[in-house]
Every structure is written in C-alpha cells, then in structure tokens.
Amino acid sequence: MDIETLRDKCPAFFEAFPEALIKFSLSEKTAQKIANICVEHKVSKKEDVEEVASKIIHTIFGELKKEELVSVLENSIEAQKSTVESIAQRADEIIFSQIPAVLEEDDRAKEEEKEREVEKPVSMDPENSKKDTYREPIE
Secondary structure (H helix, E strand, O other): OOHHHHHHHOHHHHHHOOHHHHHHHHOHHHHHHHHHHHHHOOOOOHHHHHHHHHHHHHHHOOOOOHHHHHHHHHHHOOOOHHHHHHHHHHHHHHOHHHHHHHHHHHHHHHHHHHHHHHHOOOOOOOOOOOOOOOOOOOO
16 A cells, blocks of 8 residues: 555554654565464465554554564464564564664754754745835935
C-alpha cells in the first residue's frame, strides 16, 4: 500500500509517530530483514511469517515491549521456544537496534528544516509593498 494512501486513511497514526520511523517500518529493507529472519529460523507457514512480521512491527511502534516478544510469538506461531527466542534476538540485532539511528536522523532532518525556514529571505510581495515615492532633491 502507498504511504500517501495510508496517510489519508490514518492521519492520527502519522501524527503520533515520526515519519522516519513509519518509513523504516514500511520499507522493503525491513520487510526483507523480517523475511530473512523467518527463513533463517525455518518459519515457512504464511500465517506464521505474517504473525512474526506483525509482532515485530508492533514492537517497533512500542505497542509491544521487546521483552514480551518471545512470549507473544510463542503463543502465536508454531515453533519451539528456542526458535522463538532466537527470532526475537535476531530482530533485536538487525531491526530494533537501528531505531535509535532512524529517530536521530529524523530529529536531525527536522532541525535542518527549521534552520532552512529561519534562513529563508523575506520575499517581496508586490501587493504588500508600498510604492517607492522618495526622490532625491536636484541641485
């Protein structure tokens, strides 16, 4: 689904979370990392892969604590506890560990945008400017 379509359908969601975090979670790279984690741990049932992806995304947005991911996955997918623990560990290593950098980059981009707004020259609006009537005296 297109991010702009989502923005139109769920504006409150986009107001609640930084745009960089949303883009990170919806990116193909993140989807590929989740798929790789599933392949690495031999999670192949479509429903289980979708469940792993869903729980990882819920964790990214703070709706699920990282500490709870193992127990939630244990109850959600058909896998041994050691497999679920390994999935959670890999997700932490290759996905959750990137979140601080994503948020830092978002903050930096917002700061740069603010600086650009402050540095913008004041534009001369012909409708608001008065006609120059000053004349130098001729000697």
